Amino acid sequence: MENEYRFNHKHILGLEDLSLTDIEFILNTADSFKEISTRPIKKVPTLRGKTVIHLFFEPSTRTRLSFEIAAKRMSADTFNISASTSSARKGETLLDTAMNLAAMNPDIIVIRHSSSGSPRLLANHIDASVINAGDGIHEHPSQGLLDLMTVKENKGRIDGLKIAILGDISHSRVAHSDIIGFSKMGAEVCVCGPATMLPVGIEEMGATVCVSKEEVVEGADVIMALRIQKERQTDPLIPSLREYAIFFGVSKKVVELARPDVLIMHPGPINRGVEMDPDIADGSRSVILDQVTNGVAVRMALLYLIMGREGNE
Amino acid sequence: MNGQARSLLLKNGRIIDPLSKMDKQADVLISDGKIDQIIPTGTENTFSDHDLPSFDLAGKWILPGLIDMHVHLREPGEEYKETVVSGTKAAAAGGFTAVACMPNTQPVNDSQSVTQLILAKARQGFARVYPVGAISKNSEGTELAEFGEMKEAGVVALSDDGRPVANSQLLRRALEYSANHDLLLISHSEEMSLSENGAMNEGALSTRLGLNGIPHPAEEIMIYRDMALANYVKRPIHIAHISTRESVSLIRRAKAKGWPVTAETTPHYFTLTEEAVGQYNTRAKMNPPLRTNDDVKAIKEGLLDGTIDAIATDHAPHSTLEKNVEFDQAANGIIGLETSVPLTLALVREGILTPDKMVELLSIHPARILGVTGGSLAIGATADVTVIDPEMEFIYSADKIVSKSKNSPFIDWQLKGKAILTIVGGRVMFQEG
Numbered sequence: 001m002e003n004e005y006r007f008n009h010k011h012i013l014g015l016e017d018l019s020l021t022d023i024e025f026i027l028n029t030a031d032s033f034k035e036i037s038t039r040p041i042k043k044v045p046t047l048r049g050k051t052v053i054h055l056f057f058e059p060s061t062r063t064r065l066s067f068e069i070a071a072k073r074m075s076a077d078t079f080n081i082s083a084s085t086s087s088a089r090k091g092e093t094l095l096d097t098a099m100n101l102a103a104m105n106p107d108i109i110v111i112r113h114s115s116s117g118s119p120r121l122l123a124n125h126i127d128a129s130v131i132n133a134g135d136g137i138h139e140h141p142s143q144g145l146l147d148l149m150t151v152k153e154n155k156g157r158i159d160g161l162k163i164a165i166l167g168d169i170s171h172s173r174v175a176h177s178d179i180i181g182f183s184k185m186g187a188e189v190c191v192c193g194p195a196t197m198l199p200v201g202i203e204e205m206g207a208t209v210c211v212s213k214e215e216v217v218e219g220a221d222v223i224m225a226l227r228i229q230k231e232r233q234t235d236p237l238i239p240s241l242r243e244y245a246i247f248f249g250v251s252k253k254v255v256e257l258a259r260p261d262v263l264i265m266h267p268g269p270i271n272r273g274v275e276m277d278p279d280i281a282d283g284s285r286s287v288i289l290d291q292v293t294n295g296v297a298v299r300m301a302l303l304y305l306i307m308g309r310e311g312n313e
Numbered sequence: 314m315n316g317q318a319r320s321l322l323l324k325n326g327r328i329i330d331p332l333s334k335m336d337k338q339a340d341v342l343i344s345d346g347k348i349d350q351i352i353p354t355g356t357e358n359t360f361s362d363h364d365l366p367s368f369d370l371a372g373k374w375i376l377p378g379l380i381d382m383h384v385h386l387r388e389p390g391e392e393y394k395e396t397v398v399s400g401t402k403a404a405a406a407g408g409f410t411a412v413a414c415m416p417n418t419q420p421v422n423d424s425q426s427v428t429q430l431i432l433a434k435a436r437q438g439f440a441r442v443y444p445v446g447a448i449s450k451n452s453e454g455t456e457l458a459e460f461g462e463m464k465e466a467g468v469v470a471l472s473d474d475g476r477p478v479a480n481s482q483l484l485r486r487a488l489e490y491s492a493n494h495d496l497l498l499i500s501h502s503e504e505m506s507l508s509e510n511g512a513m514n515e516g517a518l519s520t521r522l523g524l525n526g527i528p529h530p531a532e533e534i535m536i537y538r539d540m541a542l543a544n545y546v547k548r549p550i551h552i553a554h555i556s557t558r559e560s561v562s563l564i565r566r567a568k569a570k571g572w573p574v575t576a577e578t579t580p581h582y583f584t585l586t587e588e589a590v591g592q593y594n595t596r597a598k599m600n601p602p603l604r605t606n607d608d609v610k611a612i613k614e615g616l617l618d619g620t621i622d623a624i625a626t627d628h629a630p631h632s633t634l635e636k637n638v639e640f641d642q643a644a645n646g647i648i649g650l651e652t653s654v655p656l657t658l659a660l661v662r663e664g665i666l667t668p669d670k671m672v673e674l675l676s677i678h679p680a681r682i683l684g685v686t687g688g689s690l691a692i693g694a695t696a697d698v699t700v701i702d703p704e705m706e707f708i709y710s711a712d713k714i715v716s717k718s719k720n721s722p723f724i725d726w727q728l729k730g731k732a733i734l735t736i737v738g739g740r741v742m743f744q745e746g
Contacts, residue, residue, distance in 0.1 A: 016521070093638055115639030116523035117593030136641065138523025176523060200526060201517025 007305045010312075011123045011130045014139035015180040023184060027149050030294065030301035036073055037296055046304055047076035051106040054080045055097070056133070057113040062268060062292065063133050063143070067110050070299035076107075094118060095125055102126035108306060111135075129306045137171050142302060143267055144177025146295040148185060150287050151222055153294070154263055159186035164216040164258070165207075166248055167226030167275060168197040168237070174267040175226055179207045192216035193226075193248060196237040213247065213254050220258040224265045225250050225275040241274050250276035255285070263287050320344045321739065325354055326370030326700065330377060330690040331669040332677060341375060343696040346739035351692065368734060370700055376672050377688050378410025378697030378737065380679035381650060383474075383499075383553055383577060383625035386412070386442070389430060390419025395630035395717045397431060400650070401438035403628070403716035405743035407650040408732025410697040411441035412628075413683060416452065417475040423447035423458040428466035439742040440735075441697070443469040443685055445499060448487045452476040457487060464494045469683045472499035474553060475600075479505055481538060488548040497682065498543070499551045502535035502560075503601070512641045514587040514602040522593065524641060527602050529557040536560050544572040551682055552576040554627050556601040558611035565620040575682050576615075577623040580649060580656035581722070583612045589722050595636045595643035596722045599629065613665050622678045626653050630718030648716045651709070652723045658703055658730035700734035702745075707731060 007025055009017070018026075036044055052071040056064055064080065071078045083097070092100075094113070101109060108129045111119050116136030123130040134140040152158050163182045169175045169191050182189045183206030191202060192210040203209060210216035217223055228244060238244045255262065264276070264286040272278045281288060306312075323341040328351065330336075338354040342365075386400040395403075397414075404412050414431065416422035422431065428444045435442035446468035447458045452475070460471060471491065477500070478484045484500075491498055508531040513519050515526020536552055540563070543550035552564060555578050564576045581599065586606050589597035597603060615621040629646025636643050657675065660666045666674070676699075680688035686695050706729045711719045733745035 093634075095637060113639070115641045117641075118639045120592055121639060136523050137525075173523060176521075199520040200515050200528075201520045204517035205521060 006309070008309050010306065010309060011119070012141050012302055012306065013119050013123060013130065013132045015141050015144045015177045015184070016139065020184050023145070023148065023181065026145055026298070026301050026305065027152060029305060030145070030149055030297040031153070033300040033304070034294070034297040036300070037293070042073050043075055044073065045075045047071070047074035047307060050076040050108070050307060052076045052078045052108045052110065052303065053101055053106045054078065055101065055109055055111045056080070056082050057111070058134070060112055060133070063112065066292070066295040067133060067299050070296050071303055073296070074300055074303055076303065094121065098122045098126050102128055108303060131302060131306070134173050137173055137176070139177045140173040141177050142295065142299055143174045144181040145302075146291055146298040147178055147224070147265065147267070148181050149294045149298055150265065150291045151263060153290070154287055155221060158182065161187045161221040162219055163187045163189045163222045163224065164220035165189065165191045165224045165226065166213060166216060166250060167193050168228055169193050169202060169226070170197045170199040171229060172226045176205070178224065179205050183207075190216045190220070194238050194244070213250070214257055217254050217257045220262055222263045222265060223250055223255065223258060227267065227269065228271060228274055241271075245274050249274060250280055252277055252280065255280060265291060267291070320349070320365050321736070321741070322365045322367035323375055323698070323700065324367055324369050326373045326375040328375045328690060329668050329672055331672050332377070332689040333691050335690070336669065341690070341698070343698070343736065343739050346696050348690050348692055348694045348696050351690070368700070372702070372704065373733065374668065374701045374703055375690070376699045376701060377676045377690050378735070379408050379654070379675040379699045380411045380683070380685070380687055381409045381626050381628065381653065382413045382623055382679040382683055384412045384414050384628040384650065385417065385630065385646070386414040386431070387630055388418060388434060389427065394632050397434035397442060398437050398439070399717045400628070400630070401435065401440040401442060403648070403650045405439040405735040405737070406715040406732070407652070408654045408699040408701060408735055409440055409650060410699060410735060410737045410742070411443060411685065411687060413443040413445050413469060415445050415472060415474040416447040421447050421452050422468075423450050423452065423463070425459070425462045425466040428463050428468055432467050440737055443683060445470045445472050445474070447471065448473045448478055448498065449483060454478050454480055454483060457483070457490060460490060460494045460496055464496055468496070469685055470497040470499050470551070472501065472553070474499065474501040477501045477503045477505065477535065481542065484539065485542050485546060488543055488546045488550065491548055497549055497551055497684070499553050500535070500539045501553050502532055502539050504531045504534045507531035507534075511602070512598065513590050514604050516587065516605065518587050518590065522590065529559060529604065529608070532557055532601050533559045533563060536563050540564070540567045540572055540574050543574060547573065549573040549575070554579050554582070554601060554625070555621065556582045556604050556608060556612070558608050561611045561615035561620055565615065565618070568620060575622040575678070576620065577625040578612050578615070578621050579625055579627045580653050581647065583609055583616065583660065584656050585722060593640040594722065595638070595640055596647060596720050596724070598640065598643050598645055599627070599647050600645040613660065616660065616674065617665050622674070623682060624653065624657055624674045625679070626650055628716070630716055631720045632718055636720050646720070648714070648718055648721050651715060652721065652728065654701060654732050655728035655730040656723075658701070662729075696736055696739040698736040699732055701730060702733045703730045705729070705731045705733070
């Protein structure tokens with residue numbers, strides 16, 4: 001079976017579509033690419049002549065830069081388009097934009113959009129490969145993969161670990177991809193947050209719900225804190241950021257309940273003092289910057305595997 | 314309308330006319346737009362030798378004309394989606410001899426002039442059109458629309474469908490004032506503060522797809538409010554397109570207490586579940602949203618025990634402009650006129666409905682609730698007649714859709730049972746083949 005495996009996905013729309021074998025293969029590929037970014041000349045010719053368009057309908061610094069660096073280190077030609085969803089709505093539809101881009105024959109379109117499912121809409125209508133760089137509150141697969149890579153690298157395994165995710169699970173596409181990914185890899189995923197931020201039926205995605213941060217962190221191998229989106233506060237989800245920090249923020253005291261070798265993670269950007277005590281983010285257990293480094297390697301792997309898939313000349 | 318013979322003969326069909334307690338093989342003679350004679354098959358009759366235009370309907374069902382009490386014809390304002398003519402043509406093709414059209418046009422049907430325009434267009438149509446007027450001016454939920462003037466122009470009921478009345482005091486006043494003009498209120502019951510950002514039923518599936526959910530209490534809370542107010546002021550209210558188990562239960566209990574309430578559901582709420590959303594299929598997006606298996610079961614129970622009075626389609630045409638977009642941006646609604654008969658017949662085959670009960674839900678009750686003609690094939694009744702071939706199988710393909718819009722989740726389904734002849738006032742408005 002091992003020998004027969006071929007990565008055969010044209011698009012990366014979510015971890016939901018990837019098998020355990022696919023995920024392991026991506027992580028191994030990413031691991032082998034990591035070294036490229038440490039060379040004095042950080043460039044390989046693998047994707048020379050390939051065109052990658054980054055179509056971002058939502059603001060992003062880190063993810064977009066990470067994708068762009070990944071593509072450039074593989075020698076692909078990259079182009080960036082930023083569009084605000086609101087102005088796009090007044091004029092061209094998403095599909096029209098995509099069809100116009102497709103007419104210029106790109107090989108890959110990396111899309112971020114506020115509407116869940118929009119990468120799939122694109123994938124259904126254009127010939128290029130589509131990578132989801134975050135869609136609404138659905139998935140953020142490359143982030144999920146870099147989280148898996150970071151844990152595997154630091155722990156040597158994922159199977160059997162306890163992963164504690166704290167924060168706004170409802171509105172976090174990172175949480176959704178993490179829950180799917182870590183569950184597939186055999187970890188126990190426990191989530192905790194204000195009940196207003198836990199979506200209906202999250203258990204069916206493979207997560208165990210904990211009521212308090214003490215409960216979720218108890219014996220955890222990984223603590224992942226999620227960004228609280230202040231801009232969502234038109235829906236009354238929490239009384240105040242202050243109260244959130246008290247009851248759901250990752251404090252020194254609560255970290256002591258976890259395993260001594262616990263990893264502290266955060267998809268960024270951090271609200272210091274809200275999701276975690278400031279010194280924890282910079283502490284010895286924090287692998288937050290490893291996540292960022294691995295992000296480039298994972299994205300290089302995705303570009304490479306999509307372009308090298310079976311049947312793609 | 315086409316010029317046609319003054320008489321028509323429907324031969325050898327099975328007449329199903331519960332109001333006349335009739336279910337038998339017979340020939341029907343239609344003359345001057347009325348049911349003239351009904352002669353049991355095999356009986357000597359005086360007209361069979363004449364060279365009247367006639368249809369041999371052996372094995373077919375002859376029913377009182379079907380009435381869809383909840384459609385959107387989109388005219389005026391969105392004629393690229395549907396017009397009165399195209400919508401009634403789809404109605405006739407689906408076996409409907411009459412439709413009640415909701416007022417959420419552009420402009421909203423909140424005045425005599427819009428009502429008159431719709432009725433003028435309907436003169437070129439293929440089915441009777443009963444306009445429903447708005448409850449509030451521009452359906453904005455602040456001031457009452459002119460019920461009396463609209464009634465004089467021809468509206469048969471009032472509704473702010475699509476923009477439900479949020480203000481309870483306004484609804485109370487509307488119910489009270491409807492007494493002066495003897496108009497029924499039809500409520501699209503939805504608590505918007507719970508549902509406004511939602512794109513599908515809330516549950517594990519909406520979580521998995523990353524779509525904001527619409528929790529089922531958003532419907533039920535408002536159904537209770539609407540019924541409680543109607544009962545308080547002793548005015549009838551009709552609850553549109555119910556979709557949840559608790560909605561059925563609330564209405565069942567209200568009816569047991571004698572509250573003046575009637576209710577409808579649609580074929581999609583007893584045929585599909587939220588699973589039809591699949592991978593962001595906007596043809597499965599409507600409001601209220603498709604619910605769960607358990608809700609579907611409850612809707613069927615409500616049809617079986619009479620809690621639900623009518624099956625309507627909520628025929629809501631949209632073009633690709635509204636549907637070929639991101640799921641959360643897509644418009645709500647699906648077309649339904651041409652799939653209602655086969656989907657309802659599926660319930661007959663399932664043993665949930667008898668043919669009589671089907672006629673009640675699709676003809677007798679809609680006529681009675683709206684206070685319009687129809688529901689009967691008695692001698693002397695207006696000849697609005699629907700003929701169904703209950704065995705005919707067909708694939709509902711997009712190129713065969715008569716409606717201007719193609720937004721149906723049932724495209725490419727293999728369906729069984731179809732209207733083959735639709736007669737309105739003695740005139741053939743649709744004939745299969």
